[in-house]
Amino acid sequence: MLDPFGREAQELIRREFGDLLVLLEKIPGSVSLGEALSLVRWMLESKEPPEELLTVDSLDELMDLFRFYALLGALAFSPYGLEVEFVREATSKLYRARIERKRSLEESLLKVKPAEGIPERDRKILERAMDRSLPEEEREKLRLKYRIPLSEFIGLWEGSLKDVYIRGGYAYLRWNDVLKLWEMAFERRFDRAVSLLSDVRDELPEFYERLAGELEKLAGEYFKERLEKLGKVGTKPLRFELFPPCVKEALKGVPAGMRNYAITVLLTSFLSYARLCPNPPRKDVRIKDCVSDLRVVEEEILPVIIEAGNRCKPPLFEDQPHEIKNIWYHLGFGLTDKPTLEDSGNSTWYFPPNCDKIRANAPQLCKPDKHCRGIKNPLTYYLRRLAREEKSGENQGGDNGG
Template sequence: MPDPFGREAQELIRREFGDILTLLERIPSSIGVDEALSLVRWMTDSSEPPAELLKIDALEELRDLFRFYALLGALAFSPYGIEVEFVRKATAKLYRARIERKGSLEGSLLEIEPAEEVPERDRKILERAMDRNLPKEDKEKLKLKYRMPLSKFIELWDGSLKEIYIRRGYAYLRWEETLRLWEMAFERRFDRAVSILTEVRDELPEFYEKLREKLEELAGEYFKERLEKLGKVGAKPLRLDLFPPCVKEALKGVPAGMRNYAITVLLTSFLSYARLCPNPPKRDVRVKDCVSDLRIIEEEILPIIIEAGNRCKPPLFEDQPHEIKNIWYHLGFGLTDSPTLEDSGNSTWYFPPNCDKIRANAPQLCKPDKHCRGVKNPLTYYLRRLAREERSEAQGGEESG
C-alpha cells in the first residue's frame, strides 16, 4: 500500500473493519510485535528502506496496513516520546519511496487531480518545452503533473507562492513539489492519528504497550547521540517563549467569566504536565509517579499560576481565595491547600484540554499562530517546538564541534 492514509487504504479499512478501533483490536491476533517492527527497524542500519519493503503484493496489502496501524497504536502510549519522531520519519521515507516506485500520487491522502486547462503557451514556458538542450530527464521534472484546490494547497505549503503556477483557483504542481506536499500532509495526519488514539489507549490490548517498549529501544538506538547530549524527554525547566498562544493569553490575565477556566483548568494542567511529566507513561499518572517531592510545584508552577490569577480583572485569588484548593484538586491532590506527596492520586491529575474544548469554553484564548497547524492539544504544540529547538541545538553543536 503506497499510502496508509490514502483513499484506497481508508476504504479497505472501512470495508473490512468499519473503524480504526476495531482494526486495532484485530491486529494482535494477526501479526506479532516483530512483524510490526519490520516496517521501521531498517532505519537503525540504513538511510533508505530495503527493497523487500518497497513492493507489496496485492494479497499482502491488508497485512501491510496491520503493521503500520500497529505502530500507531503503540505510539498512543508515548505520544510525546522520541518513538513518535522515529516512526514518523521511517514511515514517511518508506511510503515516499513506494510512491516514487509507483510513479503516481493518485489515491493518496492529497486532494489532487491530473493537471488540466493550462494554456499551451504557459505550459511550454513553465516546462521549458522549447529548450532543446534540456535533457529528457530534466524536462520530465519540469512537467506540471497535478493540480490541487488552492485552499487545500495553502493549508500545507510552507514556501513562497511565487514558486507556484496558480490558475482559476488551483495550484499546479510538478512531481517533486507534489511529493514534498505529500510528506507534509503525511506527517500532519500521522501526528493527528497518534493524538486521537491517545484518547482511547486504555481500550487497547497489552500488545501495543509491548510494541511501544520495543520502539523505545529502537528510537533510543537511532537517536543515541542526541540523547547522550540532551538527555531523555522528562522533567525540564519551562520555556515560556515556546508556549502556545492560548497559554500565553491565560498568563496575561483574563476578565471575569473566563478566570476559572483559563487559570484553574488550562494553566494548571498545562504547566504541570509540561514541567513534570511531558510524556506520561499512562493516562492515570499521578504527580508522585513523576517527582519525589513537591518543591517544583510550590516553587516554580504555583507562583506562575498565582501571578496569572492576580493579573485577572478582578484578581482571581482575592475574589475567590478557595480557588487555591481547586488548583491542588486539578493537580490530583484532592480538595486541600496543604497537600503532601502521598495525597497525590486523591483526585484526577487533569490533562490539558484539547484545542476544540478551549475554543468552545474560552474562545478568546484561541489565537492560532503558524505552529498551531495540525495540533490538537496545547501540550503537543509546546513539546513539538521544544523538540525542534533541541534538535537545532544538537545539530549546531555537532557542526561547531
Template sequence: MSDPFGRDAQELIRREFGDVLTLLERIPSSIDPDEALSLVGWMLKSNEPPGELLRTDPLEELRDLFRFYALLGALAFSPYGIEAEFVKKATAKLYRARIERKGSLEGSLLKIEPTEGIPERDRKILERAMDRSLPEDEREKLKLKYRMHLSEFLELWEGSLKEVYVRKGYAYLRWDEALKLWEMAFERRFDKAVSLLADVRDELPEFYEELKEKLEELAGEYFKERLEKLGKVGAKPLRFDLFPPCVKEALKGVPAGMRNYAITVLLTSFLSYARICPNPPRKDVRVKDCVSDLRVIEEEILPVIIEAGNRCKPPLFEDQPHEIKNIWYHLGFGLTDKPTLEDSGNSTWYFPPNCDKIRANAPQLCKPDRYCRGVKNPLTYYLRRLAREERSETGEGGEEGG
C-alpha cells in the same frame, strides 16, 4: 500499500473492519511485534528503506496495514516521545519511497488530480522559463504533473505563491512538489492519528504496550547521540518562549468570566504536565508517579499560576481565595490547600484541554500562529517546538512551521 492513510487504505479498513479500533483489536492475533517493527527497524542500519519493503503485493495489503497500525497503537502509550518521532520519520520515508516507485499519487491521502492540460499561451510561457539545454530527464522533472484545489493546497504549502503556477482556483505542481506536499500531509495525519488513539489507549490490548517498549529501545538506539547530549526526553525546566499562544494569553491575565478556565483549568494542567510529566505513560497518571516531592510544584509551577491569577481583572485569588484549593484539586490532590505527596490521586490530575474545548470555553485565548496548524492540544504544540529546538541544538535541523 503505498499510503496507509490514503483513500484506498481507508476503504479497505472500512470494508474489512468498519473502523480503526476494530482493526486494532484484530491485529494482535494476526501479527507479532517483530513483524510490526520491521517497518521501522531498518533505520538503524540505513538511510533508505530496503528493497524488500518497497515491493508491495496486492494480496498482502491487509497485512501491511496491520504492521503500520500496530505501530500507531503502540504510540498511543507514548504520543509525545522519541518513539513517535522515530516511527513518523521511518514510515514517511518508507511510504514516500513506495509512491516514488509506483510513480503515482493515485489513491493517496492527498486531494490531488492529474493535470488536464494547460492553455497553449500559458504552456509557451512555462516552456520559455525552462532551460532547453537541460537533458530530457531533467526537463521531465520540471513538467506540471498534478493540480490541487487552491484551498486544499494552501493548507499545506509554506512557500510563496509566486513559486507556483496558479490558474482558475488550482495550483499546478511538479512531481517533486506533489511528493513534498504528500509528505507534509502524511506527517500531519500521523500526529492526528496518534493523538486520537492516545485518548482511547485504555481500551487497547496489552500487545501495544509491549510493542511500545520495543519501540522505545529502537528509538533510543537511533537517537542515542542526541540523548547523550540532551538527556532523555522528560521532565525539564519550562521554556516559556515556546508556549502556545493560548497559554501565553492566559499568563498575561484575563478578565472576569474567563479567569477560572484560563488559570485553574488551562494553566494548571498545561504547566504541570509540561514541567513534570510531558509524556504520561497512562491516562490515570498521578503527580507522585512523576516526582518524589512537591518542591517542583511549589517553587516552579504554583508561583507562575498565582502570578497569572494576580494579573487578572479583578485579581483571581484576591477575589476568590478558595480557588487555590481548586488548583490542587486539578493537580489531583483533592480539595485542599495543604497537600502532601501521598494525597496525590485523591482527585484526577486533569490533562490539558484540547484546542476545540479551549475555543468553545474561552475563544479569546485562541490566537493561532503558524505552529498551531495540525495541532489538537496545547501540550502537543509545546513538545513539538521543544523537539525542534533540541534538533536545532544538535545540528539536526531548525524550526519549521506545521
C-alpha cells in the same frame, strides 16, 4: 500499499472491518510484534528503507496495512513521546520511497489530479521549455505534474504563494513540491490518528501496550545521542516562546468569566505536564511518579500560575484566594494549600484539555497560528515545536562540527 491513509487503504478498512477499532481488535491475531516493528527497525541501521519493504505484493497489502496500524495502536500508549517521532519519521520515509518508486500519487491521501488546463505559453515559461542548455534531468524537475484544489493546498503549504502557479481554483505543483506536500499531509494525519486512538487506548488489546514497550526501546536507541546531549524532555526548563497561542493568551491574564478555566484548568494542567511528565505512561499518573521533590512545582510552575492569575481583571487570587487550593487539587494533591509529595494522588492530576474543549469553553483563548494545523491538544503543539527546535539545533551543530 502506497499510502496507509490513502483512499484505497481507507476503502479497504471500511469494506473489510467497518471501522478502525474493529481493525485494531483483529490485528493481534494476525501480526506479531516483530512483524510490526519491521516497518521501523531499519532506521537503526540505514537512512533508506530496505528493498524488502519497498515492494509489497497485492496479496500482502492487507498484512502491510496491519503492520502500520499496529504501530498506531501502540502509540496510543505513548502519544507524546519520542516513539511518535520515531515511527512518524520511519513510516513517512518508507511510504514516500514507495510513492517515488511508482512515480504516482493517485492513491494517496492528497486530492491531486494531473496538471491539466495550463495555457501552453505559461507552461513553456514555468518549465523553461525554450532553454536548450538545460539538462533533461533538470527539465524533469521543472515539469508541473499535479494540480490540487487551492482550498486543500493552503491548509498544508508553508511556503509563499508567490512560488506557486495558481489557476482556476487549483495550485499546480512540480513532483518534488507535491512530495513535500504529501509529507505534511501524512504527518498531520498521523498525529491526528495517534491523538484519537489515545482517547480509546483502554479499549485496546494488551498486545499494543507490549508493542509500545518495544517501540520505546527502539526510539531510545535511535535518539540516544539526542537524549544524552539534551536530556529527556521532562527534565528541561519550560520554553515559553514555543507555547501554543491559547496558553500564551492565558499567561497574559483574562477577564472575569474566563479566569477559572484559563488559569486553573488550562494553564495548571499544561505547565505541569509540559514540565514534569510530557509523555505520561498511563492515564492515572501522579506527580510523585514523575518527580521526587516538590520544589520544581513550587519554584517553577506555581509562581507562573499565580502571576498569570494576578494579571487577570480582577486578579483571580485576590478575588478568590481559595482558588490556590483548587490549583493543588487540579495538580492531584487534593483540596489543600500545604501539600506534601505523599499527597500526590489524593485527586486527579488533570491532563490539558483538547483544542475542541478549549474552543467550546473559552473560545477567546483560541487564536490559531500556522503551527496549530493538525493539532488536537496544546501539549502536542508544544512538544512538536520543541522537538523541531532540538532537531534544528542538532543539524546546525553538525554543520559547525559540534
